[in-house]
Structure formats: structure tokens, C-alpha cells
Amino acid sequence: MRSAPPIERLVSNLKRLPGIGEKSATRLAFFLLGANETQVQELSDAIARVKKDIVLCEECFDLTDHSPCAVCRDPARETGVVCVVEEPADLAAVERAGGFRGRYHVLGGTLSPIDGIGPEALRIAELEARVERCAVQEIILATNPNAEGDATAHLIADRLRGRGVRLTRIAYGMPLGGDLEYTDHVTIGRSLENRREID
Amino acid sequence: MRSAPPIERLVSNLKRLPGIGEKSATRLAFFLLGANETQVQELSDAIARVKKDIVLCEECFDLTDHSPCAVCRDPARETGVVCVVEEPADLAAVERAGGFRGRYHVLGGTLSPIDGIGPEALRIAELEARVERCAVQEIILATNPNAEGDATAHLIADRLRGRGVRLTRIAYGMPLGGDLEYTDHVTIGRSLENRREID
Numbered sequence: 001m002r003s004a005p006p007i008e009r010l011v012s013n014l015k016r017l018p019g020i021g022e023k024s025a026t027r028l029a030f031f032l033l034g035a036n037e038t039q040v041q042e043l044s045d046a047i048a049r050v051k052k053d054i055v056l057c058e059e060c061f062d063l064t065d066h067s068p069c070a071v072c073r074d075p076a077r078e079t080g081v082v083c084v085v086e087e088p089a090d091l092a093a094v095e096r097a098g099g100f101r102g103r104y105h106v107l108g109g110t111l112s113p114i115d116g117i118g119p120e121a122l123r124i125a126e127l128e129a130r131v132e133r134c135a136v137q138e139i140i141l142a143t144n145p146n147a148e149g150d151a152t153a154h155l156i157a158d159r160l161r162g163r164g165v166r167l168t169r170i171a172y173g174m175p176l177g178g179d180l181e182y183t184d185h186v187t188i189g190r191s192l193e194n195r196r197e198i199d
Numbered sequence: 200m201r202s203a204p205p206i207e208r209l210v211s212n213l214k215r216l217p218g219i220g221e222k223s224a225t226r227l228a229f230f231l232l233g234a235n236e237t238q239v240q241e242l243s244d245a246i247a248r249v250k251k252d253i254v255l256c257e258e259c260f261d262l263t264d265h266s267p268c269a270v271c272r273d274p275a276r277e278t279g280v281v282c283v284v285e286e287p288a289d290l291a292a293v294e295r296a297g298g299f300r301g302r303y304h305v306l307g308g309t310l311s312p313i314d315g316i317g318p319e320a321l322r323i324a325e326l327e328a329r330v331e332r333c334a335v336q337e338i339i340l341a342t343n344p345n346a347e348g349d350a351t352a353h354l355i356a357d358r359l360r361g362r363g364v365r366l367t368r369i370a371y372g373m374p375l376g377g378d379l380e381y382t383d384h385v386t387i388g389r390s391l392e393n394r395r396e397i398d
Contacts, residue, residue, distance in 0.1 A: 002293050004264040006252040019223065020231050031217050032249060033262055039215060043248035046209040050231060051239055053205040065203040065233055082241040090227040092202050131242040166225060 007033070059130075060108040061123055063088045071095075071103060080103045080137040084127065084156065086110050086144060094142065102140075105130065110148035111155060124156060131165055138166040145172055206232070225375060258329075260305040260322055262287045270294075277301045278335040283326065283355065285309050285343060293341065301339075304329065309347035310354060318354060326355065337365040341365055344371055 007029055015026035032040050056062070057069035064070070073079055081102030085091045091104050107122045109150070130136065141156060143149035157167045172190035174183060202210070205243035206228055210248035216324035231239050255261070263269070267274065270276055280301030284290045339359050340355060356366045361375045371389035373382060 003294075004262060004268070006245070006264050007251045007262065010249045013242040013245040016242075017227055019226070024218065026288065026291060027218065028216055029249065030262075030286070030291075032246060033253060033287070037250060039212075040246060040250055043212040043215075046205075046212040046245045047231060047239060047246065048243035050205045050209045050228065051236060054203060054232060063203060063206065065205050087229070088232070089225065092225060092229075095202075121324060158363075179216070 003029075021095050059144055060091075060104045061108060062091050062104060062118045062124070072113065076101075081140065082130070082136055082138070083142050084153075085142050086149065088141065088150075090144070102138075107143070107152065110143055110152040119155060122152070125161060128159060129147065131160060131163060136165050138168060141169045145170070166192075202228075208360070215253060238244045249277060253328040259290075259303045260307060261290050261303060276298075278333055280339065281326075281329070281335055281337070282341050283352075284341050285348065285351075289341065289343070301337075306342070306351065309342055311347050321351070323358060327358060330359060330362060335364055340366065340368045344369070 007184060008028045011022070011025045014020055014028050015022060017025075020028070032043075038107070041101045053065050054063050055065070055067055057064045057067045057072055058066045059072040059179055062069050062071070078101055082105050083091075083094060083100060083102055084107060085094065086107050086109060088106055091106055094100055094104075105123070105127050107124070107127075109122055111117060111119065111122070127139075131139070139156070139160060141153035142151045153169055157169075171194060172187065173194055174180070174187065174191045182190060206349070208227045209231070209259055210224045210291065213219055213227050214221060214222075215286055219227070221371050229367075231242075248328070252264050254264070254266055256263045256266045258267045258271040261268050261270070277300055281304050282290075282291065282293060282299060282301055283304045283306060285306055285308060287305055291390060293299055293303075294374045304322070304324075304326050306323070308316055308321055310316060310321070338355070338359060342351045342354035352368055356368075370393060371386065372393055373379070373386065379387060
């Protein structure tokens, strides 16, 4: 015997989410069964509506309910500094970190020859056009610190070199709260290389 | 700036689920934004419908779409052995483990004087009535191995003693795949106490 079909159906739907296995899905399903009707309905609605209400920003390609997005519409944000990220989730992470007052450009992925993703599949031409069109002084390449992210950052840097725009890459080093004992040697090596004076 | 309102709304709804923090909620939200329409709609529907389509089994008090539930309706399951659990999720865990061919009784919680939950808030009277009504030979007390679960098991054993029903408690010991180094001393103590001959 298994659980009742409506519970099984919910569990199998929840299991398709990233990071949610059989156990978590079952725990979530039983939690929802015990939760109040309003909370359950709100969650269901929020899921159903999120895709319908969201479009891509015509300027930076972030997900937004209104194009251009809030950052691109905000006159207080510097137009001269553009932070290039792989995905909307990366943009959200930089915004959550706070402190960055420039604009963004979402590539929509990274180079990945193994999956057949070449430069034409990313929004690199759109970034080049944006550098021409707006007075961009600095491009911060904030693709992820792995082989694909590095390759993508280097390709973009090659394409934009010689156009009078400053090209920077986010820093590599020890994460805050990290532990040398459990950190890979490449990160430790970069962290030593990029050491700074204590002031 | 934060994400677009429909995304924020979804993240804040997901964050109310147990074990889902800000980061997981954001990851799930972006996953759903990238998932196909059908998958997202199915998840939304499964959540909306699960509470509407589920009732309590009149016999064992498990959650079911049809009372009596599949276990209580199944003539192949022994009526003489009743496994007493705290919650429907515990029943589901025992069923997933397989091998148990008896019936269940869901208490709906444990004794918890600190939260004002006394014996009358649990389905103990219903269990007593069931022992009288059906020919129950054994009650397996499968409440959780913690203070509340133990207290509840003992209370039920006290109530049912002298009625000719065998009263058993699930075994304590080392979990499979566990490591003595990281196991608490009470569990190790119980595991030694309950040691068995190797055959």
C-alpha cells in the first residue's frame, strides 16, 4: 500500500524540484496537509502565476513583471557599470548582497561545448550592442568561478577589448566562514595570490 | 531593488515550508520559472487539491482519499496486529519500509504537557474501543524514540494492560549506516543492552 493518490501525486510533483528527494517531498506533503487552507491556496496560486506574470527585461534580460525591469528603470543606478551574470538567480544573489549600484546583463548561460552551447546561444551580441549604445565604462564579469564561467568571461573580454571599456572579473579567494582545512587547493592558491595589505 | 513581485511572492510562500530557507526558496522559484508550463501547473494543482481530496480514515485515522483507507479495506492485512504511530507521516514511513502486514492506528500526536496536550487530545480512547471491538492480539507502540514518544507509549501500555493484548515497543539501537563515533551515548547504551546472538 502507498499513500492516498492525491498525496502520492503531490509527492511525485514535489520530487521533481531540485534538491527535493522522496523524504523531503513526503515531509512537505504532510506539512501542507496540516497547514491552513489559505496558506496552501496562496502557495498554489503563487506557483501557477509566476510564469504567466513574468517576462524578460528588454534591456538586461532579467526576469521581470514589467519591462524594462526595476533596475533598468531606476535613474539612481549608474548606467556606466554593467555586471554580467549567467542567470537571473545570480543577479538576485548580487542584489541580495547589496552594495552594487550599477546595472546588469544576464547572459542566459555559459559556454558549454559539451552541451553544444556556443557564444551565439548567449546574449553576447546584445552586450556588445549595449556597450556601443550606452556610455559603458566598466564591465564586471561575474560569471561563476568554474571552467565554463571563466571561459565565458575570457571570451567576452576578448570581444570587448579595445573599445575603451574597463573589463574586470570578480575576485577569487576564501569564502567568509570557510575553513582552510576543507578548502580546495585552487581556492587557497588564488587566495594567497590575491592577498592584500592589512590596513 | 528586489526581484519582481510575482517572484518575491513565490519565494515568500516557499519560505514558509519546513526546511526551506531564503536560498532554497529562491533556487526553487528560479527553477519553476525555467520549468515547462505543464510541470508548473501540475505542481500547483497537486498542492491546491491535496487538502480538498483528503479525509481521515474512520478506522485508523490515517489521511486517505476514501474512508476506510486502503490498508483498513485490505482483507490481506492482519487485523490482529495494530501498529500505533504518532502521525500519518510516520505511518507512511513504516509502509515505505515494507514488511509490516498488520494495521495501523494514528494517535494524532504525543503527550506534551508543555503544549497542553494530554491523553484526551490523542486518539487513545478510539484505540481502546478498537481493542474491544476487533480481535487485537498485539499492539506495537511505534511512537518516536524520544521523551514524548516514550511517555505516550507507556501511557497507552498502562491503559491496555490486563486486556489480554500483547504490548510491544519498537527496538532501539544503532541506525544502519550509523557511526559509533557520532552516535549519542544513550543510543549506544541501548544498542549494547539489546544486543542479539549472531546466527
